[in-house]
Amino acid sequence: MAKNHGPSIKDDETYQSLRDDGASKEKAARIANAQASDDQDPSEKGGKAPPYEDWTKDDLYDRAQEIGIDGRSDMTKDELIEALRNH
Structure with a gap:
């Protein structure tokens, strides 16, 4: 079982995996919380901004x-x- 990172992190397992892979705390939290939300789909391609x-x-x-x-x-x-x- 993943460590509980507090109420601001919605998916502790994803957060810890991203941190283990070298992601910053901020980036890991953004991704973990987006994946835990039914309103967001972080695996879908984003907006249409140019590179x-x-x-x-x-x-x-x-x-x-x-x-x-x-x-x-x-x-x-x-x-x-x-x-x-x-x-």
């Missing part, structure tokens, strides 16, 4: 700022893309 490679550096910077990526002002476009994908 990050098609975004301008300014747009990538703005998105990184929205989600709080540290060090974004010194990053190149490729580094911003990597940081956004790994967040």
Whole structure:
């Protein structure tokens, strides 16, 4: 049986598996809670946004700022893309 990670984690087993695979606490919680919800289907393909490679550096910077990526002002476009994908 998976450890109980508290009331904010809806699927403890998925959360622990993601953490064991190296996912951040935040990312593991998002995925585990989405899978536990009947209203969400995280395995379905997402929206129709263009790939990050098609975004301008300014747009990538703005998105990184929205989600709080540290060090974004010194990053190149490729580094911003990597940081956004790994967040």
